[in-house]
Amino acid sequence: MMPVTLSIDEVNKLTSDLFIKIFGNVVEHYSCAAIGILKCKPFTCAEDISVAIDHYLDLLSDAEKTKILQLHPDLAGKLAEKGELTNESVAEQESAGLDVITPEEKHKLNSLNEEYKKKFRFPFVICARENKIQTILSSIESRLHNKLHQELCTGIEEVKKISKLRIYEIVKD
Ligand SMILES: NC(=O)N[C@H]1NC(=O)NC1=O
Numbered sequence: 001m002m003p004v005t006l007s008i009d010e011v012n013k014l015t016s017d018l019f020i021k022i023f024g025n026v027v028e029h030y031s032c033a034a035i036g037i038l039k040c041k042p043f044t045c046a047e048d049i050s051v052a053i054d055h056y057l058d059l060l061s062d063a064e065k066t067k068i069l070q071l072h073p074d075l076a077g078k079l080a081e082k083g084e085l086t087n088e089s090v091a092e093q094e095s096a097g098l099d100v101i102t103p104e105e106k107h108k109l110n111s112l113n114e115e116y117k118k119k120f121r122f123p124f125v126i127c128a129r130e131n132k133i134q135t136i137l138s139s140i141e142s143r144l145h146n147k148l149h150q151e152l153c154t155g156i157e158e159v160k161k162i163s164k165l166r167i168y169e170i171v172k173d
Pocket residue numbers: 028072073074075088089092093123124125126127128129162
């Protein structure tokens with residue numbers, strides 16, 4: 001989907017098909033979330049859409065939350081190398097400076113990502129726009145000590161932050 005910006009009035013007038021096209025990736029590769037919040041229209045503001053997404057995510061089963069985390073690309077991972085990230089993810093990873101990290105930082109991030117996936121069976125997810133390489137590395141190191149359920153919750157809280165910023169890129173009140 002090409003980047004678009006809309007007022008909240010324009011959002012509320014979208015057909016369901018267009019709403020799903022435009023908001024279908026506010027949760028990465030998971031258009032079910034956009035479909036799930038259609039019933040919450042009309043929205044009063046961007047924050048209102050974000051709250052609807054948060055509520056939608058909170059009501060999902062652990063299996064579904066796990067699936068959502070599994071749909072996220074690794075930070076500075078293979079998809080980034082191959083140029084196969086979504087436009088949103090490219091912008092987020094660049095905002096964290098992950099396109100300009102040193103080979104040593106990249107090696108460290110890649111090996112911590114592998115260790116994390118081996119332990120939890122889903123990738124490490126963090127809101128890249130709120131971080132830089134050093135805070136990302138220290139977060140993985142500390143989150144690696146967490147229990148599975150705690151990490152599932154933390155990962156979904158990060159998905160909410162990512163989603164909120166994606167919504168704010170689309171809706172300009
Ligand atoms: N793995 C991971 O955190 N990926 C995500 N984070 C973010 O801000 N954008 C992403 O694609």
